[in-house]
Amino acid sequence: MSWLPSLITHTPEEGFDLAIKLSRMAVKKTQPDDDARARMRPDYANNADSLTMASHVVATNFRTVAQANNFWKS
Amino acid sequence: MSWLPSLITHTPEEGFDLAIKLSRMAVKKTQPDDDARARMRPDYANNADSLTMASHVVATNFRTVAQANNFWKS
């Protein structure tokens, strides 16, 4: 089973969660070591700018997902 | 009730507020601890570059919301 079978989601909220998943998967593909990623978590989870940067990535991915779903209109 | 039932808003101003909500929700999903986020607030609320970065995220999300609403053109 693919981790990304489709960009289509039932609701905007599920689409937002998919945008978060896309953002994290790109990190995981660059640093596949789970422990290494876990070690870095305190660094960004407690740094305002790091969180803002992460939010920007989600925003960019959410735009793609939202457009794929025609913005969940009707 | 979903925190994001729809991308449709009545007015551009409500759409802008939704863009801010999207920007903050992505931060909250990464750092769910309310106290931790509150502790960081003085860091970014008093730093010009941090505020500019935050404004950029809002701009990216506003683009998505605006397009979803066909730019609120009657």
Add this chain to the structure above:
Amino acid sequence: MSWLPSLITHTPEEGFDLAIKLSRMAVKKTQPDDDARARMRPDYANNADSLTMASHVVATNFRTVAQANNFWKS
């Protein structure tokens, strides 16, 4: 009266000014204290990278405004 009644402007120049307004409003919504924002002004107004970052936010918002106005074509 809303601060953002519409994304439609008569001219490209007015659209650019609206993009600047959107960029600043997102900052104001994050840091509503007028004095705090005034104190930060020398920080970014005299720093080249800060100004470039601000210009990037305007560019992102201008894209939204321009598209809303169909690029002011006839």
Add this chain to the structure above:
Amino acid sequence: MSWLPSLITHTPEEGFDLAIKLSRMAVKKTQPDDDARARMRPDYANNADSLTMASHVVATNFRTVAQANNFWKS
């Protein structure tokens, strides 16, 4: 005469120059003091990351201008 009468240009190259103008105008609107901007020039003109950031702003504005001109396709 407006500094931005239109987003339409005759050629892609003129469109690129307009994207640079938009990028600089946003800086000028934030820091209107010509001398202050001139003092900062050595800071960014000799810093690789500053130049890359500036190029990113131009890229974002060029996207808007290119779309306004339907990518200059006949």
Add this chain to the structure above:
Amino acid sequence: MSWLPSLITHTPEEGFDLAIKLSRMAVKKTQPDDDARARMRPDYANNADSLTMASHVVATNFRTVAQANNFWKS
């Protein structure tokens, strides 16, 4: 054989992998020395902000690839 014969992929997951490839190829075109790139890997693979920046590039490229594939709808 071109390293980029097409933007069309069979699945969203292959599209995401192509977005990663595009992101890395731009780096390789700027720094063609394989050893130099390998030396830098620990720098960014163990830095949270570097990984977030890399994820942002992937997100931007994924948007292009997703649109090229009409978001893999039907």
Add this chain to the structure above:
Amino acid sequence: MSWLPSLITHTPEEGFDLAIKLSRMAVKKTQPDDDARARMRPDYANNADSLTMASHVVATNFRTVAQANNFWKS
């Protein structure tokens, strides 16, 4: 002869090269001194974050070029 006669290219790979050219040309327009740019090369070519930033600019320009070419869909 213009350095940018058209955004149309025969192949995606040529389009990617054009995106790189656009990214570099914006730098050159800001810092026209060839020697100054050459001096900075070691700074960014050996810094992971600088290369990621450069890759982001290419991604933004590639999006414009890809759309201009209708994603090279025959």
